[in-house]
Amino acid sequence: MNIEVRNLSKWYGQVIGVNNLTFTIGPGVTGFLGPNGAGKTTLLRLLTGQLKPSKGELTIGGEAVWSNHEILRSVGYCPELDAFWNYLTGWEFVFSLMRMHGFSRGEARGRTEKAIRTMDMEEAQGKRIGGYSKGMRQRIKMAQALAHDPEVFFLDEPLNGMDPLGRRSTIELIKRWGREGKTVVVSSHILHEVEEMTDTILLINHGRLLAEGNIYEVRRLIDTHPLQVTIRCDNVNVLTAKLLEYEDVKSVQFDRERNQLTVETNRPDDFHHRLPKLALDNGVKIHSLWSPDENLEAVFDYLVR
Amino acid sequence: MGFLIGFFLRSGIHSRRTVWMTVLALMPVFCGLGLWLAKPLLEEQGVVLSALFPQVSFFLFLHFLLPILSVFIGTAIVADEVEDRTLPYLLVRPVPRRIIVLAKTLAGCITVGLILFVSLGLTYTVMVLDGGVSGWISSVPKLLRSGGVLLLGLMVYVPLFGFLGGTIKRPVLAGLLFAFGWENTVAFFPGNVKLFTVIHYLHVLFPSLQQTRAGDIKSQLFRIVLPARQISPASAVLVLLLMFAVFIGLLAVLLYIKEYRLEQG
Numbered sequence A: 001m002n003i004e005v006r007n008l009s010k011w012y013g014q015v016i017g018v019n020n021l022t023f024t025i026g027p028g029v030t031g032f033l034g035p036n037g038a039g040k041t042t043l044l045r046l047l048t049g050q051l052k053p054s055k056g057e058l059t060i061g062g063e064a065v066w067s068n069h070e071i072l073r074s075v076g077y078c079p080e081l082d083a084f085w086n087y088l089t090g091w092e093f094v095f096s097l098m099r100m101h102g103f104s105r106g107e108a109r110g111r112t113e114k115a116i117r118t119m120d121m122e123e124a125q126g127k128r129i130g131g132y133s134k135g136m137r138q139r140i141k142m143a144q145a146l147a148h149d150p151e152v153f154f155l156d157e158p159l160n161g162m163d164p165l166g167r168r169s170t171i172e173l174i175k176r177w178g179r180e181g182k183t184v185v186v187s188s189h190i191l192h193e194v195e196e197m198t199d200t201i202l203l204i205n206h207g208r209l210l211a212e213g214n215i216y217e218v219r220r221l222i223d224t225h226p227l228q229v230t231i232r233c234d235n236v237n238v239l240t241a242k243l244l245e246y247e248d249v250k251s252v253q254f255d256r257e258r259n260q261l262t263v264e265t266n267r268p269d270d271f272h273h274r275l276p277k278l279a280l281d282n283g284v285k286i287h288s289l290w291s292p293d294e295n296l297e298a299v300f301d302y303l304v305r
Numbered sequence B: 001m002g003f004l005i006g007f008f009l010r011s012g013i014h015s016r017r018t019v020w021m022t023v024l025a026l027m028p029v030f031c032g033l034g035l036w037l038a039k040p041l042l043e044e045q046g047v048v049l050s051a052l053f054p055q056v057s058f059f060l061f062l063h064f065l066l067p068i069l070s071v072f073i074g075t076a077i078v079a080d081e082v083e084d085r086t087l088p089y090l091l092v093r094p095v096p097r098r099i100i101v102l103a104k105t106l107a108g109c110i111t112v113g114l115i116l117f118v119s120l121g122l123t124y125t126v127m128v129l130d131g132g133v134s135g136w137i138s139s140v141p142k143l144l145r146s147g148g149v150l151l152l153g154l155m156v157y158v159p160l161f162g163f164l165g166g167t168i169k170r171p172v173l174a175g176l177l178f179a180f181g182w183e184n185t186v187a188f189f190p191g192n193v194k195l196f197t198v199i200h201y202l203h204v205l206f207p208s209l210q211q212t213r214a215g216d217i218k219s220q221l222f223r224i225v226l227p228a229r230q231i232s233p234a235s236a237v238l239v240l241l242l243m244f245a246v247f248i249g250l251l252a253v254l255l256y257i258k259e260y261r262l263e264q265g
Helices: A040-047 A069-072 A089-101 A105-118 A134-146 A166-180 A190-197 A213-221 A236-243 A269-282 A297-305 B002-015 B016-025 B027-037 B039-044 B049-074 B076-083 B089-092 B097-131 B135-136 B140-167 B170-187 B197-204 B207-214 B222-223 B233-257
Strands: A001-014 A016-026 A030-032 A055-060 A075-078 A152-155 A183-188 A200-205 A210-213 A228-235 A249-255 A262-263 A286-290
Touching: A001 B170, A016 A069, A016 A152, A016 A200, A016 A210, A030 A040, A030 A190, A030 A213, A040 A055, A040 A152, A069 A075, A075 A134, A075 B027, A089 A105, A089 A134, A089 B039, A105 A134, A134 A152, A134 A166, A152 A166, A152 A213, A166 A183, A166 A190, A166 B076, A183 A200, A190 A213, A200 A213, A210 A213, A213 A236, A228 A236, A228 A269, A228 B140, A236 A249, A236 A269, A249 B027, A262 A269, A269 A286, B002 B016, B002 B097, B016 B027, B016 B049, B027 B039, B027 B049, B027 B097, B027 B197, B049 B097, B049 B140, B049 B170, B076 B089, B076 B097, B076 B140, B089 B097, B097 B135, B097 B233, B135 B140, B140 B170, B140 B197, B140 B207, B140 B233, B197 B233
Parallel strands: A030 A183, A030 A200, A075 A152, A152 A183
Antiparallel strands: A001 A016, A001 A055, A200 A210, A228 A262, A228 A286, A249 A262
């Protein structure tokens, strides 16, 4: 089922939520990638008919979405909001939503059981959602999105709060849906999450579409993006001197009191590759290492400059 | 539709609002108990306890509990789901929004209706049972009629305040101003302006007022509120049902055209 978006804009008074977006999404997995506040959630709410477009058109399978509740039979939506009717058990939550979907009691029961099994929530299905961990709540949200076997999925930050095992199985599930020919849209602000599910992405920032296509192109751009790396080690002076010998290291700032230095490099991959050997050869013990700007926001700022 | 009503009823039972609405609704019962304890004093003044029930039901139920509970349940019809951020689960189902609104409104009416009925029944029992079981039984039709009038009132007020809740900021304040400013004031004005209130039509139907008309209760206050223009009970019911249709329609249209922006995260 194709999703067609033409000149779509949404604004709230003076604030623009999404700005003149045009794209087509076909079967398979597509990632909406952008930093927090980029407009991904607004776009998903438009696509699921919760919001009315201010301008432009959007259709799913050729049918307009806004005020067309019938099209929602084909749509599964996992919202980003961590909100529930907390007095319900996980089973009741999915069952109730299936009944609202129009299924008979027996049909809803069967679908609920299957969805709960798919999301590996059988043990917790009888407990109240109010007592669930973040990961369990995320999985039960996924269960209600898949229980009616939709053709189109809109998943807003679906891996949020999941444990590594849950993440792995959810990623596999999403990939399987894509292979089965379902249209799956996954929104995330974490690049590597999306990277694991698909290579087709839409880059969104400030409500605009920055790029559409292959994730490796973005990865290439990111790899040339100057990156700051902060290192805490036992010999700041030696490491600083050695690092400055390399051309890609643009600057090093050090803080002797904290035994840490911040390096700016424009070839992050080379830098990370070289650092362990450099430390080993010079007897420097590295305690910790992190990149303060290794997140999508910094990358997006870089991309739009 | 039936499932949705049941779902919202259950949701209402788990709401803290329902708990304190029940506590508030028990006020007339305590009031009745207070009067029962003061019975010897009342009898010294020549007042029969059971004769006070119409006043209690008129002022505390029709003029106080009905509007205040309607304001609180009505303004929460959509606001509950928005505040709890559960609205997206409802809006992405293949259910027309008007059905969601109708189900939630009816569930609200049933919840408040049950609370009011229980409280009315208990108050009635406390105040009337003292006169004997036969007296209690003989007045049950009046009790049921009072309950029916309260239910009709709920059916008009709840969607009206639901509409207010969806259109203006501070709907509770506006609702209270409407309920206790406009409704409770204008209804006592002489002339025909009271035709523009909901409570006027409820007055026509409420049994205690009919008693007044028959001269059973010697209260001058009750005489004031008698309709300036005589309206038959059938016409009053018709007007109230019409109001219900208009307000529920407005509420459904509102949810159809209005978008709800939920905070993220």
